[in-house]
Amino acid sequence: MTMAHKVAIIGSGNIGTDLMMKILKGSNELEMAAMVGIDPESDGLSRARTLGVATTHEGLDGLRALPGYGDISIVMDATSAYAHKVHHPVLIADGKQVIDLTPAAIGPFVVPPVNLEENRTATALNMVTCGGQATIPMVHAVRRAVDRLLYAEIVASVSSRSAGPGTRANIDEFTQTTSRAIEKVGGAERGKAIIVLNPAEPPMLMRDTVFALSEGGSEEAIRESIERMVEQVQSYVPGYRLKQQVQFERIGDNAPLNVPGVGKVSGLKTSIFIEVEGNGDYFPTYAGNLDIMTSAAKATAESWVRAQTGKVA
Template sequence: MARTKIAIIGSGNIGTDLMIKVMRNSRHLEMGVMVGIDPASDGLARARRMGVATCDGGMEGLVAMPEWTDIRIVFDATSAYAHRRHSEMAVAAGKQVIDLTPAAIGPYTVPPVNLDSHLDQPNVNMVTCGGQATIPMVHAVRRVAASLPYAEIVASISSRSAGPGTRANIDEFTQTTSRAIELVGGADRGKAIIVLNPAEPPLIMRDTVYTLSRGAEPEAIAESVEAMVREVRSYVPGYRLKQKVQFERIGDNDPLRIPGYGTFTGLKSSIFLEVEGAAHYLPAYAGNLDIMTSAAMATADRWVERMLRA
């Protein structure tokens, strides 16, 4: 069966890890072109060694290549600012776009939560690494609760796994993730925090999810969370709970005060996650790369599966 050719724009950490994943693990995808703007980048050099066509002229250079005709899907792993132009050019040429920047031109997409709802979209946004890790947990609580007034996530990643693209998009990271916690996760209000941890040796990605819910018992939330962990592990094997979900009842005698929301009484859930990377490009501590690229590849594979059934 012929595979679907793809282009990856961005030859940094995320783009290079994605390239290796596609070549090793994808069910339906084939590397067409790796695109960058630095001729000396490690990502472009690695692509050339692996027999992949390369372009150091950015999106404009890609469009001028003869390989462009055969490309069906474009992954953008550059920056939120650059993605707007890249998306316009790719969509105008009839390509599907998977956005790994925080630009959020297309709908926020988290595979185990809402991917099937966005298979008709020309551009989908993969939120952020913290969003891909934590929004499934927020949704797991919301789907068994009567309401979810608030959810807060803290994503802690190793400084070594944060490339220049990630560092240039910190503000967009927090804004995009917070919004996606609400739109995809289902919280009335969402808040996101990212921590770049300089510890040596580097620490594996850790994520903490706090939710304030009403109308669900701890047992139902714990079961829903564990089921969602299994779903995420189907495409990110290193995704796991660090310990059982912790619960605290907030009573009328000591309600929480949430800025912009008011007072809260109900059930507080604390979910502690660890994401170990598959070490396709960077070492295993870079779970933030692994969950983004794995989610993007899962999205593209699902797109192709749908085309094959049509």
């Protein structure tokens, strides 16, 4: 049996609280050791205390002062990009493994079914963004089935109710970080990310659209690659699914598209439509955008532990 590693979560807001609930709900590899916040009245800290988890409302300094700090091996940061830039060097100096759920982009970008295997030895990992976790698997699925992925664009539409102060404060970082990860992790030569906060009532489920322009490969190969990737993501996000059939359009040499930084190109345009329903551990099920982020972080931490104990799955 794999020995559980003790985990601390910094950030007692929605994302940190949902992550805590997922770990407490069931993990053979992870044990909740501390929940850290700055508001003593936050729901996250209140729930943690009720569930027997050590808490502090004094931020990182409070965490480091806890009696069990030395036994904590993994710290997961669910604060903000700005705050994580302060937390990161301190945690690394203290010998902690760090999983960053902010768009700070410190450490390798990781999307579990795409590139976790090659980053198992890293001491710090960045989970990109919620939009990145939902769409980069699809970008990569196209890339591995073609000769060249010229361009990929993602549009993440989420309920405005699921976008809290932290998410709204990080909108610029979201688009920049996701765009970079589309290229670096997804494999596109050029990437672009757009986020839409939808005020519809009742709140909508997360919807993601991925457009990819490629050369080489067949429609059949791309479709099969996408379907395999959907199954991989569903292994840790059961509510992840194709909303409709993958669509294709041939872009001929007589009417090429102008891709900034690439030039005029022709090829095969692939359109992928994703819906993400949350698991309801803390967030409402419509907040699939947040649920996929915490699910990916949990899966990454568990994989880290299995790798260290020689039980890689």
